[in-house]
Amino acid sequence: MKRSALTAALLAPLVIFALLPLAVLVVRGLRSPDAWGLLVDPATFAALRGTTITSAGAAAIAFGLGLPLGLLLGRTDLPWSRAWRALFALPAAVPPFIFAMGWQLLANPRTGLLNTALHLHVDIYSSTGIAFVLGLSALPLVLLPTLASLEQVDAAWEEAARLAGAGPWRTLRDVALPLALPAAGSGAALAFLSSASAFGVPYLLGVTASPPIPTLTTRIWAQVLLGAHGLDQAGALALWLLGLSTLVLALAQRLGKRGRVSLASGKGARRTRLPLGPSRVAVSATTGLVAFVLVVLPLLVVVVASLQKNFGTFDAFTTAHWARLSHDTRTLGAFGQSALLALGTGVIVTGAGLALAWARSRLGQPFGAVAWLAAWPYAIPGTVLALGLILAFSLDTRVVLFDSVALVLALMNTSWLLLVAFSVRHLALGLRAARDGLERVDRSLAEAARLSGANRLRAFLDGTLPQLRGPLVAGFTLAVLASLTELTMATLLLPPGTDLLGTLLFELMSYADPAGAAVLACAVVAVVLLGQAAIAAAAPRKVAS
Amino acid sequence: MRWLCALLLLAGCRIERVSPSAGAAEGGDEPQGDLWVYTSMYRHVVDALDPVIAKALPKVKVHWFQGGSEKVMARLEAELAAGGTQADVVLTSDPFFYQRFKDEGRWLRYVSPNAVRVSRQLIDPDGAFTAVRLSTMVMIRGKDAAAPESFGALREPPFKDQVALGDALTSGTAFTWAVFTESARGDPWFRMLRLNGARVAGGNAAVLQKVQSGEAKVGVVLLENALKAKAEGAPIEIAWPADGAVVIPGDAAIFSTTRHRRAAEGLIDVLLSPEGQDVIVRLGDMHGVDPRAAGPRGEPGVEGLLVRSQPWTEGMRESGAQTGEQVKRRFREAFSQ
Amino acid sequence: MAAVTLEAVHKSYGKNHIVRGVSLTVADGSFLSLLGPSGCGKTTTLRMIAGLERLDSGRIAIGGGEVDGPAAHVPPERRGLGMVFQSYAVWPHRTVAENVAYPLERQGLNRSERDARIREALAQVRLEAFADRQPHALSGGQLQRVALARALVGRPKVLLLDEPLSNLDAALKEELRAEIAALRARLGTTMIAVTHDQAEALALADQVAVMRAGVLEQVATPQALYAEPNSPFVAGFVGGANVLDGEVRGGAFVLGGVRLELPTAVGDGPCTLVLRPEDAVLEPTGTLPLAARLFLGATTEYRLQLGDVALRVLGPPHPFAQPGTTVGLTLRAARVFPRELR
Numbered sequence A: 001m002k003r004s005a006l007t008a009a010l011l012a013p014l015v016i017f018a019l020l021p022l023a024v025l026v027v028r029g030l031r032s033p034d035a036w037g038l039l040v041d042p043a044t045f046a047a048l049r050g051t052t053i054t055s056a057g058a059a060a061i062a063f064g065l066g067l068p069l070g071l072l073l074g075r076t077d078l079p080w081s082r083a084w085r086a087l088f089a090l091p092a093a094v095p096p097f098i099f100a101m102g103w104q105l106l107a108n109p110r111t112g113l114l115n116t117a118l119h120l121h122v123d124i125y126s127s128t129g130i131a132f133v134l135g136l137s138a139l140p141l142v143l144l145p146t147l148a149s150l151e152q153v154d155a156a157w158e159e160a161a162r163l164a165g166a167g168p169w170r171t172l173r174d175v176a177l178p179l180a181l182p183a184a185g186s187g188a189a190l191a192f193l194s195s196a197s198a199f200g201v202p203y204l205l206g207v208t209a210s211p212p213i214p215t216l217t218t219r220i221w222a223q224v225l226l227g228a229h230g231l232d233q234a235g236a237l238a239l240w241l242l243g244l245s246t247l248v249l250a251l252a253q254r255l256g257k258r259g260r261v262s263l264a265s266g267k268g269a270r271r272t273r274l275p276l277g278p279s280r281v282a283v284s285a286t287t288g289l290v291a292f293v294l295v296v297l298p299l300l301v302v303v304v305a306s307l308q309k310n311f312g313t314f315d316a317f318t319t320a321h322w323a324r325l326s327h328d329t330r331t332l333g334a335f336g337q338s339a340l341l342a343l344g345t346g347v348i349v350t351g352a353g354l355a356l357a358w359a360r361s362r363l364g365q366p367f368g369a370v371a372w373l374a375a376w377p378y379a380i381p382g383t384v385l386a387l388g389l390i391l392a393f394s395l396d397t398r399v400v401l402f403d404s405v406a407l408v409l410a411l412m413n414t415s416w417l418l419l420v421a422f423s424v425r426h427l428a429l430g431l432r433a434a435r436d437g438l439e440r441v442d443r444s445l446a447e448a449a450r451l452s453g454a455n456r457l458r459a460f461l462d463g464t465l466p467q468l469r470g471p472l473v474a475g476f477t478l479a480v481l482a483s484l485t486e487l488t489m490a491t492l493l494l495p496p497g498t499d500l501l502g503t504l505l506f507e508l509m510s511y512a513d514p515a516g517a518a519v520l521a522c523a524v525v526a527v528v529l530l531g532q533a534a535i536a537a538a539a540p541r542k543v544a545s
Numbered sequence B: 001m002r003w004l005c006a007l008l009l010l011a012g013c014r015i016e017r018v019s020p021s022a023g024a025a026e027g028g029d030e031p032q033g034d035l036w037v038y039t040s041m042y043r044h045v046v047d048a049l050d051p052v053i054a055k056a057l058p059k060v061k062v063h064w065f066q067g068g069s070e071k072v073m074a075r076l077e078a079e080l081a082a083g084g085t086q087a088d089v090v091l092t093s094d095p096f097f098y099q100r101f102k103d104e105g106r107w108l109r110y111v112s113p114n115a116v117r118v119s120r121q122l123i124d125p126d127g128a129f130t131a132v133r134l135s136t137m138v139m140i141r142g143k144d145a146a147a148p149e150s151f152g153a154l155r156e157p158p159f160k161d162q163v164a165l166g167d168a169l170t171s172g173t174a175f176t177w178a179v180f181t182e183s184a185r186g187d188p189w190f191r192m193l194r195l196n197g198a199r200v201a202g203g204n205a206a207v208l209q210k211v212q213s214g215e216a217k218v219g220v221v222l223l224e225n226a227l228k229a230k231a232e233g234a235p236i237e238i239a240w241p242a243d244g245a246v247v248i249p250g251d252a253a254i255f256s257t258t259r260h261r262r263a264a265e266g267l268i269d270v271l272l273s274p275e276g277q278d279v280i281v282r283l284g285d286m287h288g289v290d291p292r293a294a295g296p297r298g299e300p301g302v303e304g305l306l307v308r309s310q311p312w313t314e315g316m317r318e319s320g321a322q323t324g325e326q327v328k329r330r331f332r333e334a335f336s337q
Numbered sequence C: 001m002a003a004v005t006l007e008a009v010h011k012s013y014g015k016n017h018i019v020r021g022v023s024l025t026v027a028d029g030s031f032l033s034l035l036g037p038s039g040c041g042k043t044t045t046l047r048m049i050a051g052l053e054r055l056d057s058g059r060i061a062i063g064g065g066e067v068d069g070p071a072a073h074v075p076p077e078r079r080g081l082g083m084v085f086q087s088y089a090v091w092p093h094r095t096v097a098e099n100v101a102y103p104l105e106r107q108g109l110n111r112s113e114r115d116a117r118i119r120e121a122l123a124q125v126r127l128e129a130f131a132d133r134q135p136h137a138l139s140g141g142q143l144q145r146v147a148l149a150r151a152l153v154g155r156p157k158v159l160l161l162d163e164p165l166s167n168l169d170a171a172l173k174e175e176l177r178a179e180i181a182a183l184r185a186r187l188g189t190t191m192i193a194v195t196h197d198q199a200e201a202l203a204l205a206d207q208v209a210v211m212r213a214g215v216l217e218q219v220a221t222p223q224a225l226y227a228e229p230n231s232p233f234v235a236g237f238v239g240g241a242n243v244l245d246g247e248v249r250g251g252a253f254v255l256g257g258v259r260l261e262l263p264t265a266v267g268d269g270p271c272t273l274v275l276r277p278e279d280a281v282l283e284p285t286g287t288l289p290l291a292a293r294l295f296l297g298a299t300t301e302y303r304l305q306l307g308d309v310a311l312r313v314l315g316p317p318h319p320f321a322q323p324g325t326t327v328g329l330t331l332r333a334a335r336v337f338p339r340e341l342r
């Protein structure tokens, strides 16, 4: 295919499905009455401040936890590293608001269990609280890519440091850490974006704070609800999020530049695990404690609460909520539909991310800017993206053939639109993963294939792609888990007669049945854990990296 | 590669052929066709309504888009902005939205024969919309907490730091409540609530959960949520305010762009019929509008409710629809102090 | 099978001119060794021949047809080449046999043919026993041999070797050199090899090209290069000659107050003296301090001090020449270049 044709083929879906909906929104927004006044309104600035603080905090927490955990799990002989890995990846599958619910039960200032039982004084209704919960939810965004990139590091580099006189900790710090930084950094940037576009957690925790903590997402939604020009003005407000996301990505790019080295070069990388020595027990215990407090405890509280007659108090045990849900046939259907949609999203996102990353490294412009563009749908609230898609696609596109047959591209009210929405939203995950991976594979691997007679595409598939397995699996996993329980876009775009886990969750929440929502969320967690175990059992344990 | 793309595109397409049978206009008097209904009614209520509708309107196929009132409105706005909605009937609980769309001339006028018994304050005088169900904002309290006498009492010292309210900015019901209570008590009302330590907590579910778990002692919440929680054993009591509960009519209206007018009218007739009202009351835990129907879970029926609540006047809808933004701003500013 | 021709090939990365006007012809079936100091552009030149880098200007032809130039760019996979990468580029996700099989897969050979060819190639690099190993479990030299087997298994018209034997022991190197030579004799493959090992370059090559900072200094047969280096750089680089800056005065080379009589007559003036270590003979009497004496097996190396410059001389193990004593020196042959050339 000619270069220009290839470029067009790659860019067209991105432009049509990702940029068009945003462009429609933004253009309408800027043309709406008083858009500029709204953009610089003091309340908008307060929201911008709230978003920046909570998202930066969340990114810092995800980074601060994810990077050391990645080093520990990826490069040392810490026992049960697979189990830890699965556990710490869990927050990606649990809707953040379930975590928020858990922390609300644990750390609300008046009746929170931590506060009453341990006499602490933590207040989850605060910027710190929001950042904390968002940061935990975003932990896998940092952890999984970090682990994937560390997989490609040759042990010789660490061994060289050991021989130069560095102890195990020093070696981690001086060799593995700098090599993991780019992946962890871009993960942190994604954590920022996902936090900035989050609605559930800032809403659940932010409005109750005293005074309430406004964020751009809550403000945008409030603007939509004003009706009339509200929708358009919300589009204008979303500009702040787009700007913020571009800024953060540029920053991450700049910071990450130094550490980009090719790791997979074709000289054969051995992996050995750095022995922790005497500190192994202490480190294991600490990791366990961290996992328990940060991941298990909030979920456990939610599970226990769902087994109470009265959600939120802990005195009367009942299995009624569980029994009710297990009888509901819709739950099962929703599981199937959601799984299908999530897997489809994962495949599309990974494939498209790979194609764009490849185009970026091979075709250069205009793909350099694609990284920014692809991140936009991830940086705005799901509601806004969904509304943009409705704006762009609610009317059918009709092509009439021979005056009698019409091909009608009708996305609205089909599962395709949901697939488009999920894929567009999570494209950033796939693109990041592919870029991080590609940048680390030495080009000689593809070149050797070309000299063996493979064309460009073939050489990429045979020489480069297999080295990307780790990063791509990480991106795929993140996209699938995030789509599995997505509920904002799902509720707005759901075709009639369909059920998804997200919409069921939303329904349970809004029908004043938090226990039911908790049960469903726990069921999702259980299924995800089982799925991971099954994958782990089925996958051959390759020694090779 | 190119062929693959084309194939994928085709897979997403629907193929239509022009033939005499397809898409024929409604003939005769029998309502028929595909009817799109956007609603905030709970899913299980919708499920229970389906057979009732199927019996009364056998040739009508109803497609539901179901979500919260706010989501329904947002989707409608977006579709209308894009050039048109496919919705024929809207059934949500957002009185100001119906008023606004009426002012924009979007509704078809229709008064159902089944509405003869319905109180006039629940029907638009011009027939643009009719309430088919009623949600009610009341107060709830924890079992061991003192009962507030009225909404006004929430700013009094006994309830300092004990009140949870819905967020007027994002919850339609909380907003309606805010409009009513503010118009009764004037400008400083929100600030006084705030000074008394009232906390804002998302939507009705969040308020309920805060009172249930003891995080707050008193809350303002929808009657239907409170009734259901109480029936399931939550340690809460319902407190009817002496200054009048706030009734939030769940209206039904037909878009003037509908292509299935007869079917849409038939649907509203069904909802107002004794069978329809029965499903709404029994499964939705809310009041019907037909005075012959009992109230939910042993509560008195609609006439008893209207006695206990603040009256809806036409002016109220107008002012709420036009000054809602200012009410929201005052609410926001009061609580960000 | 195919001659390789480079014409005024130019390549720069940004502002750095890496290859500057290289012209070169490698006759069909001949062996060219590319020599030069690290970073001079050898790999870059090979990569351009392979089609992995585009030229800035100039043209390249393989087997008579232009593969790169203003008019054409034939992609690497259609040039019929084999290459051993300096970084080996052995695919970590394929076993040794699978790595070697790849070019044959691309040629569409069936399985039985393929297996035979793979066995043959692995035998040539002495890796028969390692066919099913994963690359991460191989030594550096073994990896290099996998890369070599992969490059030659497809019987390319032209084989590009970027330091193909650098990681091997002397005996194995010798064996593989013989294999490569045999292969060339059998198949008539044209070969271009980058090497740092002069013995290798001089022993295998029909032609040696010496490169320096992106420019070809000299292209000649090994003998000619050795006998007639056209610059002190080539002489210094190829023969390991002593390169001394000094002055000719009255038929003798003068440096640091020491006079060395030249075997041939040269006019006076500043010059550069190129003296091969084996072209000087130690005398028992003289004034040059002997700094060190190294036993090299067949010969002995002596380090003399010429003012503050060191001079290497090879010779038999003279009993008189002990470190700390002074000796004399007679030049049997030497080349003198005007100073500017350097």
Ligand SMILES: Nc1ncnc2c1ncn2[C@@H]1O[C@H](COP(=O)(O)OP(=O)(O)OP(=O)(O)O)[C@@H](O)[C@H]1O
Binding pocket: C013, C016, C018, C036, C037, C038, C039, C040, C041, C042, C043, C044, C045, C086
């Ligand atoms: N992609 C690149 N971008 C910029 N400079 C490059 C690039 N590749 C090589 N160079 C520079 O070009 C010069 C020649 O590189 P090349 O790899 O051809 O050297 P070489 O002769 O093969 O050296 P060696 O014997 O050490 O392998 C070097 O100075 C190198 O730094």
Ligand SMILES: [Mg+2]
Binding pocket: C042, C043, C044, C086, C162
């Ligand atoms: Mg090189």
